[in-house]
Amino acid sequence: MIAPEEMMVPSIHGGPDIPVFLYRPAMANPRGGAILHIHGGGMVMGSVKQMQSGPAALAAAAGVPVASVEYRLAPECPFPAPQEDCHSALAWLAGQADTLGFDASRIILAGESAGGGLAAALAIMARDLGGPAIAGQVLTYPMLDHRTGGGDCPYQNPTTGEFIWTRASNRFGWRALQGDYQIDDDRCGWFSPSLAKDLSKLPPAYIATGSLDLFFDENLDYARRLVAAGVPVDLHSYAGAIHAFNAIPDAALSQRFNGGVLAAAAAMAGPAGG
Template identity: 45%
Template sequence: MKPAANPFHPDLQRAARLIPKVTVTRPVLAVMRFLTRLQPTPRAPEDVAVEDVRVPGPSGGQPVRVRTYRPRRVRGRTPALLWIHGGGYILGRPEMDDLLCVEFARELGILVASVDYRLAPEHPFPAPLEDCYAALRWLFAQAGALGVLPERIAIGGASAGGGLTAALAQLAHDREEVRPAFQLLVYPMLDDRTTTRTDIDGTNHRGWNQGSNVFGWRSYLGREPGGAQVPAHAVPARREDLSGLPPAWLGVGTCDLFHDEDLAYARRLQAAGVPCDVTVVPGAFHGFDVITRGAGVAREFRGVYTAALRRALFPAPGVTELAKSG
């Protein structure tokens, strides 16, 4: 018999062999958080101003830290992106996405605001989502002072950040206070019911496996995932009516644990009349564009979703030059 074909994209095969297979547990989470704090913050480039600000928290609670990125050569009012980092709802901070947020700001000429939301299990739902909503309200409320076009504010995130992005779009729709123009969903963590599936072969999963998924959802929901009911806005894929949500872009790899739930959500958005472009990367595992940042397929993937963001925020011909100088 011929050996089974390697399921991973050629650019990712070496990384797939080297990535350790780790399942997140309480002790592992403590180590991962410690290592995250030890990671040096990338030095801010000269052409992008990076600043940490404290914004009003939800319901008069503790302020939320928001890390902003603004191109220095931009003049006038610009679109903006509220970015939400990943980490399974249990890990991470804005600094981990510094390089990506700087790229967004530089390449698109926009303000990027990255949210330092509270993490589960210490702060389960709805705390992380409410922190993101508080940051979004601040971005709209201070649009004039920030030089932002309120009608061109997008939201986006990767992994759990993508899940929070989808939930934030739903929450904003229901509260009718602010309306994002677009949602960028990068391999989002959308459905706790995936944890109950017994038909998933996790052999080719990297970066996030079923055991970690159970721990992440249990931490975020404060209960066993996959039950009959969950609170509204806690699990984006559980929402029955997806109509009226902002247009979306969704991308995921075929070797990602979230592949099936992501494509199912994209199809439901489309069926509900919500424009949703979908990119599927053959042989890509979870977080491949971060883990193998320099690989060709990773650069191409970032280029695709950056282009989707550009189309959403600069819809009219020639508007890409808006507010740019020199």
């Protein structure tokens, strides 16, 4: 496994410096891009060190540098702290193209669960703030909609959310993240991407989810809305799969799922034209 370099990145939003772990493949292609990876954990737990097999695998598969951001966690640091940390890490990565030897026009985002939700939010945030430019987003069972599992949940699917990440878990994670966010906040898409009124001019998305995952319905709905807004989407649904099932790497379904995610990231961040 590729060993990371740890560095501290300055915040562009007035916050503290942000730890970023950089994974460099042995033979990076200078015509390729780079990947900003955002780990999962329901907005309230997790770390790069705990989940470093993910960014290491991305770097090896895509042959490009991968920066994994150690964003601040809720409830100690609620919205918009995690989003601002991710945006600062993206800005830093974009500025390292010459130093690290990659094509700055081919930076993509990748994240799983809460990290997938933050990646989707970051794509909206970067568009709204005028950059940095993002070439693609790889969203693995992303946590997108704060309403899921609550009284105002728009999805009524009794077969999802029974394992690993439940409705109660989801309510806890979103309440912890909320901070000073209010329903009339103009930054609604930065908080809960499913609330974004405008999904146009976002980068192409690869979305992978399981049919028994609590996030299944919100993932499908988000994919449909992206398509309606003119955004290219490659959606993959895995029958019988629960949340984070691919943590059992030797299972045949996990291998197919993980292989698809890595192939999508390699295609998006790899050299233009293959």
